[in-house]
Amino acid sequence: MTYAPFDLTGKVALVTGGNRGIGLGMARALAASNASVAIWGRKDAANQAAVEELSALGTGDVRAWSVDVSDEQAIIDATAETVSSLGRIDSCFANAGVGFGAPSFMDMDTETWRKNMAVNLDGAFWTLRESVKHIVERAKAGDPGGSVVGVASLAAIEGAGRNQAYAATKGGLISMLKGIAVETARYGIRANAILPGWIATDMTAAAQGADVFQTKVISRVPIRRWGTPDDFGGMAVYLASDASSYQSGTTLVIDGGYSIF
Numbered sequence: 001m002t003y004a005p006f007d008l009t010g011k012v013a014l015v016t017g018g019n020r021g022i023g024l025g026m027a028r029a030l031a032a033s034n035a036s037v038a039i040w041g042r043k044d045a046a047n048q049a050a051v052e053e054l055s056a057l058g059t060g061d062v063r064a065w066s067v068d069v070s071d072e073q074a075i076i077d078a079t080a081e082t083v084s085s086l087g088r089i090d091s092c093f094a095n096a097g098v099g100f101g102a103p104s105f106m107d108m109d110t111e112t113w114r115k116n117m118a119v120n121l122d123g124a125f126w127t128l129r130e131s132v133k134h135i136v137e138r139a140k141a142g143d144p145g146g147s148v149v150g151v152a153s154l155a156a157i158e159g160a161g162r163n164q165a166y167a168a169t170k171g172g173l174i175s176m177l178k179g180i181a182v183e184t185a186r187y188g189i190r191a192n193a194i195l196p197g198w199i200a201t202d203m204t205a206a207a208q209g210a211d212v213f214q215t216k217v218i219s220r221v222p223i224r225r226w227g228t229p230d231d232f233g234g235m236a237v238y239l240a241s242d243a244s245s246y247q248s249g250t251t252l253v254i255d256g257g258y259s260i261f
């Protein structure tokens with residue numbers, strides 16, 4: 001028999017950037033554990049493909065919305081639509097992200113800084129704020145509990161040369177989540193950050209194609225391979241489930257041991 005809390009029947013999970021990459025890996029496990037899943041991403045075709053794939057995995061309802069998380073009003077509207085369509089949001093995974101670097105820190109222009117901020121930090125702020133509002137309202141009506149998660153990065157805690165803007169968004173996300181954890185614990189909300197290491201997705205396509213990266217970086221991953229989106233499924237189910245009801249304010253590193261070697 002499956003460990004009972006990992007059956008997410010009746011729970012609704014929202015995954016931003018859930019149409020591919022790490023978000024889709026988390027959404028697959030959530031759907032397979034019978035959660036209803038809301039996917040937000042910009043590209044309709046990718047959203048629809050994700051809905052088709054995820055709908056076949058479990059008993060929950062899977063729907064997608066075309067949302068650009070750098071647009072505050074779009075997030076406010078999509079949160080309301082998600083709640084009215086799926087009934088509630090129990091867990092929110094602020095995962096949508098972009099990574100724009102520069103040839104050097106001295107060359108990093110304001111546009112690069114703002115492009116990272118707009119999606120990774122503004123977008124996560126609005127996404128988390130709207131989900132927290134909904135969960136707190138529900139708690140005040142007598143139905144407490146929820147889990148909010150931000151997908152940060154090892155870049156937040158290790159030096160990320162030529163990627164200072166990206167790293168700053170992820171450090172800010174971790175700090176934001178810790179503040180949410182303290183303030184909303186009374187409503188039964190937990191807030192945690194996931195810190196991926198080197199994961200094979202579209203975001204790292206250039207690095208995956210570079211021999212030098214393979215020999216100098218991936219060779220230093222103790223588990224000796226790139227991470228995959230599905231490596232994030234177990235953590236997503238755990239954080240969406242009541243099994244994690246005493247876990248809050250933490251940073252959960254999933255990196256094949258890279259950061260401790």
Ligand SMILES: NC(=O)c1ccc[n+]([C@@H]2O[C@H](COP(=O)([O-])OP(=O)(O)OC[C@H]3O[C@@H](n4cnc5c(N)ncnc54)[C@H](OP(=O)(O)O)[C@@H]3O)[C@@H](O)[C@H]2O)c1
Pocket residue numbers: 016017018019020021022023040041042043044046067068069070095096097098099119151152153154195196197198199200201202203204
């Ligand atoms: N891959 C890694 O090695 C790695 C390491 C550390 C942290 N991370 C973090 O993990 C998260 C997921 O990354 P990934 O590697 O899975 O990247 P990915 O494969 O490039 O996927 C990015 C996802 O975010 C969505 N997205 C991007 N901009 C968006 C916007 N403005 N509005 C709504 N959705 C948007 C994309 O969907 P649309 O294009 O349809 O909008 C897509 O679903 C990111 O926050 C990233 O910073 C990744």
